[in-house]
Amino acid sequence: xxxxxxxxxxxxxxxxxxxxxxxxxxxxxxxxxxxxxxxxxxxxxxxxxxxxxxxxxxxxxxxxxxxxxxxxxxxxxxxxxxxxxxxxxxxxxxxxxxxxxxxxxxxxxxxxxxxxxxxxxxxxxxxxxxxxxxxxxxxxxxxxxxxxxxxxxxxxxxxxxxxxxxxxxxxxxxxxxxxxxxxxxxxxxxxxxxxxxxxxxxxxxxxxxxxxxxxxxxxxxxxxxxxxxxxxxxxxxxxxxxxxxxxxxxxxxxxxxxxxxxxxxxxxxxxxxxxxxxxxxxxxxxxxxxxxxxxxxxxxxxxxxxxxxxxxxxxxxxxxxxxxxxxxxxxxxxxxxxxxxxxxxxxxxxxxxxxxxxxxxxxxxxxxxxxx
Amino acid sequence: xxxxxxxxxxxxxxxxxxxxxxxxxxxxxxxxxxxxxxxxxxxxxxxxxxxxxxxxxxxxxxxxxxxxxxxxxxxxxxxxxxxxxxxxxxxxxxxxxxxxxxxxxxxxxxxxxxxxxxxxxxxxxxxxxxxxxxxxxxxxxxxxxxxxxxxxxxxxxxxxxxxxxxxxxxxxxxxxxxxxxxxxxxxxxxxxxxxxxxxxxxxxxxxxxxxxxxxxxxxxxxxxxxxxxxxxxxxxxxxxxxxxxxxxxxxxxxxxxxxxxxxxxxxxxxxxxxxxxxxxxxxxxxxxxxxxxxxxxxxxxxxxxxxxxxxxxxxxxxxxxxxxxxxxxxxxxxxxxxxxxxxxxxxxxxxxxxxxxxxxxxxxxxxxxxxxxxxxxxxxxxxxxxxxxxxxxxxxxxxxxxxxxxxxxxxxxxxxxxxxxx
Numbered sequence: 001x002x003x004x005x006x007x008x009x010x011x012x013x014x015x016x017x018x019x020x021x022x023x024x025x026x027x028x029x030x031x032x033x034x035x036x037x038x039x040x041x042x043x044x045x046x047x048x049x050x051x052x053x054x055x056x057x058x059x060x061x062x063x064x065x066x067x068x069x070x071x072x073x074x075x076x077x078x079x080x081x082x083x084x085x086x087x088x089x090x091x092x093x094x095x096x097x098x099x100x101x102x103x104x105x106x107x108x109x110x111x112x113x114x115x116x117x118x119x120x121x122x123x124x125x126x127x128x129x130x131x132x133x134x135x136x137x138x139x140x141x142x143x144x145x146x147x148x149x150x151x152x153x154x155x156x157x158x159x160x161x162x163x164x165x166x167x168x169x170x171x172x173x174x175x176x177x178x179x180x181x182x183x184x185x186x187x188x189x190x191x192x193x194x195x196x197x198x199x200x201x202x203x204x205x206x207x208x209x210x211x212x213x214x215x216x217x218x219x220x221x222x223x224x225x226x227x228x229x230x231x232x233x234x235x236x237x238x239x240x241x242x243x244x245x246x247x248x249x250x251x252x253x254x255x256x257x258x259x260x261x262x263x264x265x266x267x268x269x270x271x272x273x274x275x276x277x278x279x280x281x282x283x284x285x286x287x288x289x290x291x292x293x294x295x296x297x298x299x300x301x302x303x304x305x306x307x308x309x310x311x312x313x314x315x316x317x318x319x320x321x322x323x324x325x326x327x328x329x330x331x332x333x334x335x336x337x338x339x340x341x342x343x344x345x346x347x348x349x350x351x352x353x354x355x356x357x358x359x360x361x362x363x364x365x366x367x368x369x370x371x372x
Numbered sequence: 373x374x375x376x377x378x379x380x381x382x383x384x385x386x387x388x389x390x391x392x393x394x395x396x397x398x399x400x401x402x403x404x405x406x407x408x409x410x411x412x413x414x415x416x417x418x419x420x421x422x423x424x425x426x427x428x429x430x431x432x433x434x435x436x437x438x439x440x441x442x443x444x445x446x447x448x449x450x451x452x453x454x455x456x457x458x459x460x461x462x463x464x465x466x467x468x469x470x471x472x473x474x475x476x477x478x479x480x481x482x483x484x485x486x487x488x489x490x491x492x493x494x495x496x497x498x499x500x501x502x503x504x505x506x507x508x509x510x511x512x513x514x515x516x517x518x519x520x521x522x523x524x525x526x527x528x529x530x531x532x533x534x535x536x537x538x539x540x541x542x543x544x545x546x547x548x549x550x551x552x553x554x555x556x557x558x559x560x561x562x563x564x565x566x567x568x569x570x571x572x573x574x575x576x577x578x579x580x581x582x583x584x585x586x587x588x589x590x591x592x593x594x595x596x597x598x599x600x601x602x603x604x605x606x607x608x609x610x611x612x613x614x615x616x617x618x619x620x621x622x623x624x625x626x627x628x629x630x631x632x633x634x635x636x637x638x639x640x641x642x643x644x645x646x647x648x649x650x651x652x653x654x655x656x657x658x659x660x661x662x663x664x665x666x667x668x669x670x671x672x673x674x675x676x677x678x679x680x681x682x683x684x685x686x687x688x689x690x691x692x693x694x695x696x697x698x699x700x701x702x703x704x705x706x707x708x709x710x711x712x713x714x715x716x717x718x719x720x721x722x723x724x725x726x727x728x729x730x731x732x733x734x735x736x737x738x739x740x741x742x743x744x745x746x747x748x749x750x751x752x753x754x755x756x757x758x759x760x761x762x763x764x765x766x767x768x769x770x771x772x773x774x775x776x777x778x779x780x781x782x783x784x785x786x787x788x789x790x791x792x793x794x
Contacts, residue, residue, distance in 0.1 A: 032654030264653040278638035279407035
């Protein structure tokens with residue numbers, strides 16, 4: 001492959017409420033057993049990109065644990081590898097990453113030391129499948145300086161979280177608004193870019209001199225009339241998980257057969273760290289209707305329209321509806337949970353009642369656990 | 373120089389013919405077990421959990437599935453710079469090329485492999501039991517008792533003792549005598565087929581007996597050591613240990629896993645069983661599904677009803693299908709409106725719609741009554757069963773079958789329908 005990969009995995013998000021207290025958004029569990037960054041990593045490896053850098057900063061520990069071995073995504077080779085870059089003390093000073101462009105700037109040596117001519121940049125908090133090879137072909141064919149992956153969203157979308165784009169008939173980007181309150185367009189940037197490596201180094205060096213630190217605002221928006229920036233529209237599934245509502249909806253999407261088929265059964269697959277959990281176990285008195293259940297779970301109650309992550313225990317006579325139960329949660333007997341996201345490793349005492357009438361409630365319960 | 377205190381030699385070459393069609397295309401250690409594992413995962417996981425990181429796996433009968441499962445040992449952390457897992461098939465020599473003719477003969481033929489690691493002790497394992505055991509504690513016992521060879525034994529009910537090799541010990545657990553499948557057992561300590569030898573003792577015994585036809589540990593090496601007056605000790609193991617050598621014991625061992633608190637608990641954190649899984653995603657249970665008392669592997673899509681069953685990874689079960697008391701292995705697909713009772717269905721089988729398995733009165737199987745018995749209906753891997761047929765008990769089906777193979781849509785109890793060939 002003629003490209004290296006960069007995964008921007010730095011951010012926290014206040015829209016994640018309590019869910020990002022403990023971990024980076026890119027380390028959020030998704031669809032029962034993945035973590036969000038697995039999608040970007042798997043796309044990289046499936047597109048034969050061998051050298052991938054992950055820039056991370058906020059709660060980096062969560063991501064570091066997940067990436068403790070790179071073999072699950074088939075990195076860790078003599079040719080290429082997976083590199084995790086966190087901010088470090090340097091001769092030039094010890095600064096946090098002040099923005100996406102700054103994260104790249106602080107690690108320019110990595111970019112300089114590679115020999116591949118192109119760079120694929122993606123964010124680590126999106127759920128999608130993509131062949132970056134095809135994207136790169138498009139980029140070359142358009143003779144673009146930068147290509148931005150974009151997608152038409154329903155008119156109802158809240159554009160305040162995204163960058164919106166307007167293109168001319170040749171797909172060249174004419175307008176790029178970052179996080180507009182009201183937008184003229186409902187085509188949004190997916191946060192996936194292709195750029196020539198030398199070009200990127202040049203632009204980043206310039207931005208750094210001018211003390212500009214954001215890749216979108218200070219490079220894409222600023223240079224959009226000077227450089228040839230093109231849009232690459234996708235129709236396939238793509239979803240950003242960086243708000244509680246979107247996180248909930250994305251997980252619930254996996255209850256739809258076509259989404260499951262697309263991600264779970266169609267080639268190429270999405271890979272994640274292997275956890276060696278036993279099969280899920282269903283005891284007497286269980287009822288599961290429209291539920292996604294992961295390995296290591298022990299189920300004793302009733303589950304409807306919900307996603308249950310790895311290693312969860314659901315007690316007798318429980319009723320779980322329209323909810324997401326994250327990894328290793330213990331739910332005591334006779335509990336009722338409806339329209340909730342239960343934070344991982346939580347312990348819900350027996351006879352608890354959680355029901356959110358409007359929207360989704362994030363439940364964080366760290367009670368003591370008495371189990372075998 | 374490489375030095376390993378103890379290395380393991382895992383005998384995985386046997387067919388396990390009493391598992392019938394399940395081992396028609398693969399060696400017994402490669403047979404699926406417990407919803408996601410294969411039998412060999414248990415000794416391999418025991419090795420790494422016990423700190424034994426050098427394992428030679430001796431293969432001979434149909435090794436492909438075993439080879440691809442083991443790979444370079446990544447799932448068990450046995451991909452090592454020094455040591456790790458090595459698959460050891462029989463090989464051609466300048467003179468007298470031969471297959472592995474017996475358990476000890478197989479070990480003898482891999483003398484060079486063992487010598488490379490310069491071990492003090494060699495652990496001999498077989499790849500056909502379900503158990504969790506710390507070989508390190510056994511090694512401690514071996515060292516502290518000053519044994520030349522230690523045999524792991526398990527107390528069994530005295531009335532069943534005549535099915536096993538029985539060890540008779542003194543009060544210090546030293547073996548004074550042994551008998552193979554005795555009619556009137558003098559002890560209830562059954563050999564588990566797990567041995568630790570001090571390397572020098574093993575090497576000497578193997579070389580001395582190398583010309584013995586079908587050189588076997590139980591029949592030749594152990595008696596030889598005893599005659600020489602070497603110290604043989606019995607290491608008593610009292611955990612769960614299950615032989616899954618026959619279809620009925622295989623079925624029973626699987627069914628034991630679905631008890632509320634099973635005797636063999638896979639959910640314990642501290643002694644994990646590792647396996648190579650090609651399917652990772654969660655399982656989905658549809659709006660009309662029902663499930664009770666079952667364990668289900670990754671990536672299954674269940675729209676039917678499942679009771680008292682063990683379902684492997686990637687299995688699809690269609691609407692209005694009822695599966696009970698059955699084992700369904702990896703990536704088998706079952707259509708709609710089927711009724712499946714007490715069946716063992718191997719990997720990648722395709723079953724049409726409206727199929728009944730386990731119907732009619734029980735009759736003795738026509739070809740192998742000792743294997744296909746106790747009402748089980750056994751389907752070999754990659755078989756195809758057409759729509760709307762009824763299959764009886766004690767039956768075996770293998771290969772791509774069509775409606776013509778079932779006169780008036782029926783395969784009576786006790787019938788064998790083998791279209792797979794070799």
